[in-house]
Amino acid sequence: MPRxxxxxxxxxxxxxxxxxxxLALRGDPKVREKTxxxxxxxxxxxxxxxxxxxRSLSNGRTRIIGVMLSDMSRFYExxxxxxxxxxEAAGFTISVRFCSWDQAREKxxxxxxxxxxxxxxxxxxxxxxxxxxxxxxxxxxxxxxxxVMYGLPDDTQSLHCYQIGLDMQxxxxxxxxxxxxxxxxxxALLAATEVQGMFGRMYRRRMAMxxxxxxxxxxxxxxxxxxxxxxxxxxxxxLALKLSQMERSQWPTAIFAADDLLARxxxxxxxxxxxRVPEEISVIGYDVFPWAMGGQLCSVxxxxxxxxxxxxxxxxxxxxxxxxxxxxxxxxxxxQIRLGTTCGRPRSR
Amino acid sequence: MPRxxxxxxxxxxxxxxxxxxxLALRGDPKVREKTxxxxxxxxxxxxxxxxxxxRSLSNGRTRIIGVMLSDMSRFYExxxxxxxxxxEAAGFTISVRFCSWDQAREKxxxxxxxxxxxxxxxxxxxxxxxxxxxxxxxxxxxxxxxxVMYGLPDDTQSLHCYQIGLDMQxxxxxxxxxxxxxxxxxxALLAATEVQGMFGRMYRRRMAMxxxxxxxxxxxxxxxxxxxxxxxxxxxxxLALKLSQMERSQWPTAIFAADDLLARxxxxxxxxxxxRVPEEISVIGYDVFPWAMGGQLCSVxxxxxxxxxxxxxxxxxxxxxxxxxxxxxxxxxxxQIRLGTTCGRPRSR
DNA sequence: CTGAAAGCGCTAACAT
DNA sequence: ATGTTAGCGCTTTCAG
Numbered sequence: 001m002p003r004x005x006x007x008x009x010x011x012x013x014x015x016x017x018x019x020x021x022x023l024a025l026r027g028d029p030k031v032r033e034k035t036x037x038x039x040x041x042x043x044x045x046x047x048x049x050x051x052x053x054x055r056s057l058s059n060g061r062t063r064i065i066g067v068m069l070s071d072m073s074r075f076y077e078x079x080x081x082x083x084x085x086x087x088e089a090a091g092f093t094i095s096v097r098f099c100s101w102d103q104a105r106e107k108x109x110x111x112x113x114x115x116x117x118x119x120x121x122x123x124x125x126x127x128x129x130x131x132x133x134x135x136x137x138x139x140x141x142x143x144x145x146x147x148v149m150y151g152l153p154d155d156t157q158s159l160h161c162y163q164i165g166l167d168m169q170x171x172x173x174x175x176x177x178x179x180x181x182x183x184x185x186x187x188a189l190l191a192a193t194e195v196q197g198m199f200g201r202m203y204r205r206r207m208a209m210x211x212x213x214x215x216x217x218x219x220x221x222x223x224x225x226x227x228x229x230x231x232x233x234x235x236x237x238x239l240a241l242k243l244s245q246m247e248r249s250q251w252p253t254a255i256f257a258a259d260d261l262l263a264r265x266x267x268x269x270x271x272x273x274x275x276r277v278p279e280e281i282s283v284i285g286y287d288v289f290p291w292a293m294g295g296q297l298c299s300v301x302x303x304x305x306x307x308x309x310x311x312x313x314x315x316x317x318x319x320x321x322x323x324x325x326x327x328x329x330x331x332x333x334x335x336q337i338r339l340g341t342t343c344g345r346p347r348s349r
Numbered sequence: 350m351p352r353x354x355x356x357x358x359x360x361x362x363x364x365x366x367x368x369x370x371x372l373a374l375r376g377d378p379k380v381r382e383k384t385x386x387x388x389x390x391x392x393x394x395x396x397x398x399x400x401x402x403x404r405s406l407s408n409g410r411t412r413i414i415g416v417m418l419s420d421m422s423r424f425y426e427x428x429x430x431x432x433x434x435x436x437e438a439a440g441f442t443i444s445v446r447f448c449s450w451d452q453a454r455e456k457x458x459x460x461x462x463x464x465x466x467x468x469x470x471x472x473x474x475x476x477x478x479x480x481x482x483x484x485x486x487x488x489x490x491x492x493x494x495x496x497v498m499y500g501l502p503d504d505t506q507s508l509h510c511y512q513i514g515l516d517m518q519x520x521x522x523x524x525x526x527x528x529x530x531x532x533x534x535x536x537a538l539l540a541a542t543e544v545q546g547m548f549g550r551m552y553r554r555r556m557a558m559x560x561x562x563x564x565x566x567x568x569x570x571x572x573x574x575x576x577x578x579x580x581x582x583x584x585x586x587x588l589a590l591k592l593s594q595m596e597r598s599q600w601p602t603a604i605f606a607a608d609d610l611l612a613r614x615x616x617x618x619x620x621x622x623x624x625r626v627p628e629e630i631s632v633i634g635y636d637v638f639p640w641a642m643g644g645q646l647c648s649v650x651x652x653x654x655x656x657x658x659x660x661x662x663x664x665x666x667x668x669x670x671x672x673x674x675x676x677x678x679x680x681x682x683x684x685q686i687r688l689g690t691t692c693g694r695p696r697s698r
Numbered sequence: 699c700t701g702a703a704a705g706c707g708c709t710a711a712c713a714t
Numbered sequence: 715a716t717g718t719t720a721g722c723g724c725t726t727t728c729a730g
Contacts (some may be wrong), residue, residue, distance in 0.1 A: 004492070004723095006722095006723055006724085007723070007724070008723080008724095016701085017700065017701045017702075018700085018702075018723090018724080019700080019701065019702080019703095019724090019725080019726080020700055020701075022699095022723095022724065022725065022726090023700090024723095026725095030699065031699070031702095032699060035699080035700085047491050047492075049460070049464055049492060050464055050723090050724085050725070051406070051464065051466060051722090051723050052461075052464040052465045052466070053402045053405050053465065053466055053704090053722085053723075053725095054406050054722070054723030054724040054725085055401040055723075055724055055725075056402050056706090056724090057400070057403050057406055057706050057707065057708090057722090057723080057724075057725095058705080058706095058723080058725040058726080059706085059722045059726085060707050060725095061409070061723055062402070064461075064465075069428075071709075072421040072422075072423065072425065072426050072429070073421075074421065077420075078420065079419050080421070080447065081449060084447065084449065084454070088454070088457075093446075093457075093458070093461045094446070094447075095445070095446065096444070096445040096446065096447065096499040097442075097443070097445065098429065098433065098443075098445065100430060100433065105433070105437070108437075108442075111398070112362055112442045114412075115398055115400065115401040115415075116397050116401045116402065117400060117401070117402055120644050125728080135725090141395050141397075141400060143353070143396075179570075188531050219705085236616050237586070237614075237618065237621060238617075241621060250676070258708085265586075265614070265710090268586050269621075270588065272586060272590060272618075272621075281606065293451075353707095355707055355708085356707070356708070357704095357707080357708095363715085365716070366716065366717045366718080367707090367708080367717090368708090368709080368710085368716080368717065369715085369716055369717075371707095371708065371709065371710090372709095372715095372716090375709095379715065379716085380715065381715060381716090384716085399707090399708085400706090400707050400708070401708095402706085402707075402708090403706070403707030403708040403709085403722090404708055404709075405705085405708090406706090406708075406709095406722045406723065407707080407708045407709040407721080407722050408708080408709055408710080408722085408723090409709095409722075451719080462709080528723095556723075622714080632725080689724090
């Protein structure tokens with residue numbers, strides 16, 4: 001038996017024409033059931049595997065959706081799962097590229113998507129380098145590859161692609177506003193700075209966003225209220241210890257932890273040290289780990305699952321439609337407070 | 350300008366034949382530099398993007414390497430990065446599929462690889478379901494898709510694929526042996542059991558491996574020496590607290606933490622509680638986070654980077670060679686102890 | 699219901 | 715150095 005089976009060989013085997021085989025393999029009702037069974041049997045017996053290159057070249061679509069991500073952060077996990085589930089249900093294969101926060105690699109990956117005539121792209125762009133994004137956007141548009149970008153700030157109206165808006169700074173403000181609603185004004189920031197990884201840039205950007213968010217909410221973020229810990233430390237424990245050696249009157253009344261794991265550790269450490277949360281100090285987390293502390297943690301929920309769902313739904317609509325223009329070009333996903341037990345009114349002084 | 354540019358249109362534009370354009374685009378020295386420049390200029394101006402479907406259908410290779418992974422665990426991060434770097438340097442695009450620990454999805458993904466005539470596959474199989482693996486292995490072999498599987502135990506000689514052997518149980522034994530070499534025999538296990546995630550199966554398997562490893566090293570693992578914590582707890586802190594309320598004579602002399610983050614937290618918590626590590630108790634970590642504690646942590650290093658490097662190197666050799674059979678079919682990656690400051694001789698009783 | 703023929707965009711001999 | 719021709723494997727009219 002030759003190495004790679006084609007429909008012609010199957011056709012010869014069963015004494016029919018290749019085009020009939022082609023129809024049968026795709027379950028076209030034009031082929032009589034009996035003939036189809038014969039064909040399918042032969043195909044299986046001969047270990048036939050369709051050649052998507054030929055198929056796609058011929059009919060003009062690949063039934064593949066490409067997803068471009070920067071890294072394997074858990075931030076993407078939930079949304080990617082949604083993309084898989086809904087995408088596969090609609091008959092698409094999901095192909096992922098990672099760029100490791102490298103713009104050259106990102107560009108190459110997107111090019112590979114269009115070269116391989118992917119049917120649509122979901123893109124969580126690396127960085128808000130407007131010019132670069134605009135350039136790729138123009139290219140993708142020129143090739144008429146439906147594209148959904150997500151995690152975009154709101155100054156991107158000029159882009160052609162569809163967008164899932166997620167305003168990170170506003171999401172931080174949501175957390176701050178929540179604290180303010182309890183009466184907190186002296187809020188500290190606990191942030192991890194992963195030095196070793198490739199996320200340095202992201203962390204720096206996030207830090208800048210925190211500063212801006214404080215300002216936007218009319219809050220003062222004193223440098224001495226910023227606790228930066230390396231990712232190889234136990235930031236929560238360190239901070240709890242540090243505070244326990246300070247006069248309580250010197251404490252902030254609330255702590256905004258830059259991620260849920262830090263927040264979790266902080267709360268647990270406070271408990272260990274006999275500090276009551278939220279009676280003596282409030283803690284709010286951020287992003288990524290909805291399951292941290294079994295729902296006890298008060299935290300800003302970025303709704304990543306919803307992001308994934310909206311992205312794939314938008315894309316599928318777009319791919320299946322003749323007139324994609326009729327859809328909203330941008331959908332906002334709103335962060336919300338995930339209520340827990342770790343925030344309360346500030347202690348009276 | 351028509352929507353999708355082909356080499357024929359470029360050819361017409363510059364008054365040459367399509368095959369010349371084809372050669373020029375690939376930088377073939379047969380075409381004169383001046384002509385090539387003209388062609389490239391036109392291609393860029395017309396926004397030409399090569400059609401890999403046609404290209405691959407014609408020349409029989411896609412220059413794409415497929416990677417099949419179960420999830421976005423950080424376990425894969427380092428090895429995947431190595432695959433990217435070396436793979437791209439060799440001119441390949443790396444396309445990733447995730448199966449979320451779902452065998453149907455895994456199978457579909459591998460089929461999509463062969464349908465799309467990927468040049469080679471790197472596969473970190475979900476589970477050691479021998480029959481399923483053997484079936485896919487046979488299929489991939491029949492289609493002559495060079496495949497490297499990794500993370501395989503050593504009872505898989507019958508497979509056709511190339512293999513990066515990583516014996517997880519032995520890696521645990523390496524850690525245990527290290528503790529034994531200091532004189533530890535009363536060793537406790539600290540393990541997280543992520544209930545919410547999709548990793549339940551993996552955790553259970555890992556737990557079984559720990560038990561087997563203890564037995565293989567001639568150690569007794571009492572049930573009361575197993576501390577299982579949910580992933581939404583702070584396991585390290587909890588355990589440190591628990592122990593601090595016990596008579597020291599009841600303590601184990603060493604703790605094997607099932608991952609580095611737990612170990613890190615444990616060590617930090619001990620420090621907080623005034624317990625000296627390793628003078629009063631030794632701690633060893635496992636896997637995944639080489640940077641945890643800035644190298645202070647003594648831990649079992651799974652060498653995931655090396656796994657990725659070996660996998661892609663094997664695959665490239667195989668793809669580029671006429672006679673792949675001449676290479677070793679299986680390479681073992683050996684876990685090692687990453688020395689730190691958290692292990693020492695047991696306290697005298 | 700099945701067969702014949704053209705073509706998707708590109709490559710690879712072979713000619714010129 | 716450039717042009718001609720014949721596919722790669724499949725889909726898709728269009729005939730029968």
